Amino acid sequence: MTENQTVQQKSVRRNRVTAAACFAAALITASVVGTQSATAEGAAHDAARPTAVAAAAPRLGSAELVQSEDFQQGLNPVGATVSLTGRQGLSACSGEETMRDLTKDGATAYASVNWTFDTDGMLIESAASAPTGTDAAAWEKQLVALVQDCQDEPAGHWHYGAAHTLNVTGGTARWYPAYNGDGAVSGGVAVLRSGTRVAVVELTRRPTDAPKYVEGIATAALNRLSS
Numbered sequence: 001m002t003e004n005q006t007v008q009q010k011s012v013r014r015n016r017v018t019a020a021a022c023f024a025a026a027l028i029t030a031s032v033v034g035t036q037s038a039t040a041e042g043a044a045h046d047a048a049r050p051t052a053v054a055a056a057a058p059r060l061g062s063a064e065l066v067q068s069e070d071f072q073q074g075l076n077p078v079g080a081t082v083s084l085t086g087r088q089g090l091s092a093c094s095g096e097e098t099m100r101d102l103t104k105d106g107a108t109a110y111a112s113v114n115w116t117f118d119t120d121g122m123l124i125e126s127a128a129s130a131p132t133g134t135d136a137a138a139w140e141k142q143l144v145a146l147v148q149d150c151q152d153e154p155a156g157h158w159h160y161g162a163a164h165t166l167n168v169t170g171g172t173a174r175w176y177p178a179y180n181g182d183g184a185v186s187g188g189v190a191v192l193r194s195g196t197r198v199a200v201v202e203l204t205r206r207p208t209d210a211p212k213y214v215e216g217i218a219t220a221a222l223n224r225l226s227s
Contacts, residue, residue, distance in 0.1 A: 060109040060129040060197060070220035076118045086110030088126050091189050091202045093150035099126045102142055121205030130196040139198045143191040147176055156181050166219060170194050171226035175218035177211040188214030194226040
């Protein structure tokens with residue numbers, strides 16, 4: 001593995017993600033234990049939200065995020081942490097940057113989820129609702145640039161692979177497989193947009209090395225965001 005200053009800086013930034021995620025977990029407003037769908041937790045959150053936020057259009061809540069039934073065979077979810085603060089770390093390539101940071105507090109609503117499994121690995125998703133389509137397009141562009149920053153890495157270093165595009169009714173996404181230092185697929189990330197909603201979803205590790213698994217998660221997430 002090449003050891004130079006750039007690699008060291010990026011490694012430190014990614015290592016800070018775990019600590020940032022733990023800190024964000026302390027700020028969450030709900031926790032779902034077991035394989036219960038995050039939808040039910042979202043209902044409790046929505047009931048507790050201030051009227052001004054609950055009335056924001058278009059609505060964005062946990063129902064628009066990945067649910068337990070969206071996971072393919074081989075990933076068994078055991079818990080989910082849901083938040084409406086926008087303060088969850090965006091991805092393994094974002095350091096401590098959150099959706100609230102990226103949008104400069106300009107979203108009409110935020111929603112995020114952190115899924116854990118009965119094996120090593122996790123899935124994180126962070127979404128925001130923009131006040132206009134122009135804002136959504138700008139935020140999507142920033143998220144894509146953030147992901148692409150981790151495509152060009154020295155040989156033997158963790159990185160994202162080439163972009164793939166997918167479309168569903170009302171939404172589009174770019175998904176990227178992630179490769180570990182040995183060159184094996186190890187999860188992946190996707191940037192999603194549906195109207196004025198944008199999101200980033202990342203899966204770390206998987207029970208299979210097929211990139212199609214990442215595509216399946218990205219498709220499920222995009223369908224939820226577009227609902």
